[in-house]
Amino acid sequence: MKDLIILTGPTAVGKTALSINLAKAVGGEIISADSMQVYKHMDIGTAKVTPEEMDGVKHYLIDAINPTEDFHVVRFKEMVLSAMDEIYAKGKIPIICGGTGFYIQAILYDIQFTEQEIDCAYRRSLEKFAEEKGNEALHDKLKEIDPESAESIPAANRKRVIRALEYHHQTGEKISVHNAREKERKSPYNFAYFVLNDDRKLLYNRIDKRVDIMMESGLLDEVKALMEMGCKAGMTSMDAIGYKELLAYFSNDISLEDAVELIKKNSRNYAKRQLTWFRREKEVVWLDKTILKSDSEILDSIMTTLKEKGII
Numbered sequence: 443m444k445d446l447i448i449l450t451g452p453t454a455v456g457k458t459a460l461s462i463n464l465a466k467a468v469g470g471e472i473i474s475a476d477s478m479q480v481y482k483h484m485d486i487g488t489a490k491v492t493p494e495e496m497d498g499v500k501h502y503l504i505d506a507i508n509p510t511e512d513f514h515v516v517r518f519k520e521m522v523l524s525a526m527d528e529i530y531a532k533g534k535i536p537i538i539c540g541g542t543g544f545y546i547q548a549i550l551y552d553i554q555f556t557e558q559e560i561d562c563a564y565r566r567s568l569e570k571f572a573e574e575k576g577n578e579a580l581h582d583k584l585k586e587i588d589p590e591s592a593e594s595i596p597a598a599n600r601k602r603v604i605r606a607l608e609y610h611h612q613t614g615e616k617i618s619v620h621n622a623r624e625k626e627r628k629s630p631y632n633f634a635y636f637v638l639n640d641d642r643k644l645l646y647n648r649i650d651k652r653v654d655i656m657m658e659s660g661l662l663d664e665v666k667a668l669m670e671m672g673c674k675a676g677m678t679s680m681d682a683i684g685y686k687e688l689l690a691y692f693s694n695d696i697s698l699e700d701a702v703e704l705i706k707k708n709s710r711n712y713a714k715r716q717l718t719w720f721r722r723e724k725e726v727v728w729l730d731k732t733i734l735k736s737d738s739e740i741l742d743s744i745m746t747t748l749k750e751k752g753i754i
Contacts, residue, residue, distance in 0.1 A: 444530060445753045446631040447537045448546055449744075450475070450720065451638035452713035454648045456731070458491050460638060461539040463741055465499045468537075468754050471529045473522055474503040475540030475549075478682040480518075481509045483668060486661045487684035489652065502528075509679040510672055514605075516555050518545050535753065543719035550633060553624040564611055568604045569676060583607060590618035596715065598708075601681055634751050636744060637720045640731040649709045653684070657702060662688060683708045 447470060449461050461472055474480065478488045482505045491501060502525035507513060522538070529536045538546060547553065572580040581597035584606055591606045609617040640648075665688040673680050675689050684705050691701040720726060727747055734740045748754045 443630065443632040444526075445535050446526075446550070446633040447535055447748070447753065448475075448550065448633060448635040449537060449539045449638065450541055450543065450546060450636070450716075451729075452645060452716045453541055453709055454489070454652050454713070455638050455640055455645060457539055457541070457638055458489075458495060460737065460740060461537055462491075462495065462497055462499050463737065464744060465537055466497075467741060467745065468535055468748065469533075470535040470537040471500045471532075472502070473525050473529075473536055473538045474501060475518075475522075475538050475542050475546050476503075477513060477518070477540075477542045477545060478679065479504050479540070480506050480513055480521075481511075481679045482507065483509055483671065484664070484679060484682070484685070486656050486659050486664045487682060489656070509668055510677065512678050514678070515545055515548050519548050519555075522549050541716050543716060543723070547625075547723070550629050550631065550635070551624065551627040552630055553627065565604060565608060568607055569600075572600055572604075577603070580604070580607075588616040588618050591616065591621075594618070598711075601678065632751060632753060633725075634744075634747050634753055635723065635726050636729055636747070637723075637726050638729045638731065638740070639717065644731075645713060646710050649713060650706045653702065653706045653709060656684065662698075665689065665692070683712060 447464070447468070449457055449464065451457050464470065465472055474491075476488065478484060479490045480503050481488070484490070491504060503518075503521055506521065526536045538549060540546070548555070568580065571583075577597045577600050580600065580603055581592060581595075584595070584603050585592040587610050588606060595602045595606060597603065606617040609615070609620065613620075639645075661684060665685055668680070668685070669689070669692065675686065675693075680686055680689055687696075687701045687704045687708065690696050691698050696704070729740050729743060731740070734743055745754065
C-alpha cells in the first residue's frame with residue numbers, strides 16, 4: 443500500500459504553514475484539496491498560498507485552471523491521481539492539504555462517480571428554478587426525492603443540491619444511496635488523516651480578521667477584474683465565499699458593508715460545516731491547538747503518528 447498524508451481543518455485554522463513544515467520534515471509534496479485555489483486570478487479571496495510561503499515545496503492544483511471553467515469532484519480526482527503518480531515516482535510522499543472534505547474522501551476511498559453525460563437542459567432548468575424561486579424551494583425538491591441527502595446538504599449549497607437532483611434524474615437512484623455504498627469502501631492507501639482545530643471563538647475571530655485583511659489587500663479589485671474577464675454569478679468559481687457576496691454588491695443588491703459582513707458570516711458557517719464533516723470521518727487524528735500550543739508541538743505529534751503508521 444502506498445503512503446498518503448492528509449492535513450485538513452476549517453478555514454483560517456493555519457493549515458498552510460503547517461503543511462509546508464510537514465512537507466519539509468517528511469520529504470513530501472503538497473496537493474491542494476481546496477476547490478477554489480485551483481483557479482487562476484483568485485488569490486486574495488481564497489487565501490491562496492504564495493510562492494514565498496511555499497518556500498521551495500512543490501504544490502499541485504494551485505492556479506491550474508481558468509475561473510470561467512467548471513470544476514467538480516470527478517475532475518479533481520483525475521488531477522490529484524495524476525499528481526500523486528508524479529510524487530510517488532520521485533520517491534516522495536503526497537500530502538493532501540485543504541478544507542474540501544468531500545473531495546478528500548473521494549481520493550482516500552477511491553470513490554467512483556458515474557460520469558453520466560450531463561443533461562444541460564435539465565441542469566439549466568434547475569438553475570433557472572433556483573434563480574426564480576430561491577435556494578429553499580430548490581432544496582424542497584430534493585427533500586421530496588431524497589430526504590437523507592437534503593438532511594446533509596444545506597440549501598445554501600446550490601451546486602450540491604443540483605448535483606443530487608441531477609444524479610437522481612440521470613440514474614433513478616438517490617445520491618445518498620450511492621454515497622452510503624461508496625462510504626463502505628476501504629482505503630487503498632496506508633494513510634494518516636489529520637484535522638487541525640482550534641477554540642471556536644479564536645477561530646471565528648481569525649476568520650473575521652482575515653476578511654478585513656482581504657478587503658484591505660484589494661479583494662474588491664480582484665472581483666472587478668474577474669468580472670471583466672467574463673466571470674459572473676452562477677459559475678463554479680463565482681460561487682466561492684468572498685466572490686458571490688461582492689458580485690451581489692456590484693449588482694447593487696446589497697451595500698458593501700453588508701457584503702463584507704455576509705462574507706464573515708458565510709465563512710464562519712462554512713468552518714462549522716467543515717468541522718461537522720470531519721467529525722463524521724473514520725480514522726481521523728485531531729490536532730487541537732488549545733492543547734498543542736506551539737507549531738513544533740503540533741509537528742511532533744504528527745511525526746509520532748506517522749512513525750506509528752510506518753509512513754516515515
